[in-house]
C-alpha cells in the first residue's frame with residue numbers, strides 16, 4: 509500500500525535555468541524541516557500559514573547561506589495534498605534547487621515519486637481520479653481547446669455526470685438485491701428497464717463527446733507525403749506559419765522525418781514532414797528516409813498527399829497514392845501560382861475518396877481552406893462544437909463503453925425475465941466500470957500506471 513505518513517520532497521519546477529524554482533514538501537515533517545532550513549529576514553521563527561515569508565535558506569549546521577527564498581506554509585487540510593505543505597521558492601538554478609532538495613532529504617524527507625503529490629491529493633479525497641488525470645492534461649495541453657477540456661474535467665464536470673449515472677445504477681441494484689430475498693409479490697413491482705434505459709441514454713451522450721475530446725487531448729497525426737520537390741516542406745512551414753523545414757529547389761532536400769505541432773482550430777495537429785518518396789533511389793541516405801516516410805504514413809491518422817500541380821501526374825504519384833491506400837487523406841495540389849498541367853480526367857481516379865485542395869505554399873494561398881478541410885476530415889464534418897467535450901481520455905471512453913455494454917445486457921436479461929440476481933450481475937459490473945473512472949473502484953496497478961506519467965513534483 510501507499511504510505512501517506514512520511515514526508516516527500518521534490519523540485520516542482522522544470523530543471524534548467526529560470527527566474528524562480530520551487531522545492532515542495534508534503535507530509536507531517538514539512539513544517540519542522542522548513543523551519544530548520546529557513547531564516548526569515550524579520551527574524552521571526554514561526555511560519556504563518558498561507559503567508560509568503562521572505563528570507564534565506566541556510567545549511568542548518570553551519571548557517572551558511574544557500575539561496576534567497578520565499579517560503580509558504582500551507583497546513584493541512586487546506587493544501588494541494590491535504591497534508592502540511594511547504595513551498596520554497598528559490599532561484600531557478602539547478603545547483604541551488606538540488607542543494608535545497610538535498611537539505612530537506614538530510615532532515616528526513618524522502619524524494620517524491622512521479623505524480624506522488626497528486627496521488628496523495630487523490631488518496632486524501634481532494635481530487636477524484638478524473639480530476640487527478642486532468643491535472644496532467646492541463647500541464648500537457650497543446651492548444652487552448654485542449655486546456656478548456658482539461659479544465660472542465662478538473663472542475664469535476666465529468667465526475668459529476670459519471671457519479672449521477674452510477675447513483676441511478678446503484679438504486680436499481682438496491683431494488684434488484686432486495687427482490688432477491690423476497691418472494692415475488694411481497695415487494696412492489698418496480699420498473700427496472702426504464703431507469704436502465706435512461707442510464708444507457710446518458711452513457712451514449714457522454715460517449716458521443718469522446719471522439720472530439722480525444723482529438724483535442726491527443727491531437728491528430730498527419731503525414732505529409734508526396735514525390736520529391738512537390739513542396740511538402742513548404743506546406744509544413746505554411747501550416748506552422750514559420751520556417752521550420754529546409755526548402756530548396758533540389759529534389760531530395762528532406763532526408764529524415766520532421767515532426768512539429770500546429771494548432772488548427774484548437775486541434776493539435778502533429779505534422780510529419782517526410783522525405784519525398786520516389787520509387788527507385790540509388791542514394792542510401794535517401795532510401796532510409798523514404799522507408800521512414802512509409803512508416804510515418806503507417807503511423808499517421810491522416811495523409812496530406814502533396815503533388816505539384818504544374819507537372820503532369822507521374823508514375824511516382826500513383827505509387828504514393830497506392831501507399832496512402834484507404835487512409836483518411838486530402839489531396840493537396842500545390843504550386844497553384846503556376847499554370848496547371850494536370851489532366852483533370854486522370855485526377856478523377858486519383859485517390860477518389862480524398863478531397864482536393866489547391867494551394868500555393870509559396871504564395872501562402874489556400875492554406876485556410878486546407879485547414880478547414882483538415883478539421884472537417886478529422887471531426888467528421890462537425891466542426892462547430894456547442895459544448896466542450898466531457899470525455900477526452902481513452903481510458904474513460906473504454907470504461908463508459910464497458911458500462912454501456914453491461915447496462916444493455918442487464919436490460920436484455922430483465923426483458924428475458926431472468927431472475928433478479930442474474931440481472932444484478934450486469935448492473936453491478938456497470939457500477940464497477942463507472943467507479944473505475946472516478947476512482948471508487950481502483951487497483952494499485954492502475955494508480956501506478958496513471959501517476960507514473962506525471963512529472964516529479966506534481
Ligand SMILES: Nc1nc2c(ncn2[C@@H]2O[C@H](COP(=O)(O)OP(=O)(O)OP(=O)(O)O)[C@@H](O)[C@H]2O)c(=O)[nH]1
Pocket residue numbers: 734735736737738739740741742743754755756757758759760761762763782783784785842843844845846867868869870871
Ligand atoms: N512556384 C511554386 N514553387 C513552390 C511552391 N511550393 C514550393 N515550391 C518550391 O518547390 C521547391 C521544393 O520545395 P520543398 O518544400 O523543398 O519540397 P519538398 O517536397 O519538401 O521536397 P523534398 O524534401 O526534396 O522531397 C522549392 O524550390 C520551393 O520554393 C509553390 O506553391 N509554388
Ligand SMILES: [Mg+2]
Pocket residue numbers: 740741742753754761762782783784
Ligand atoms: Mg522537403
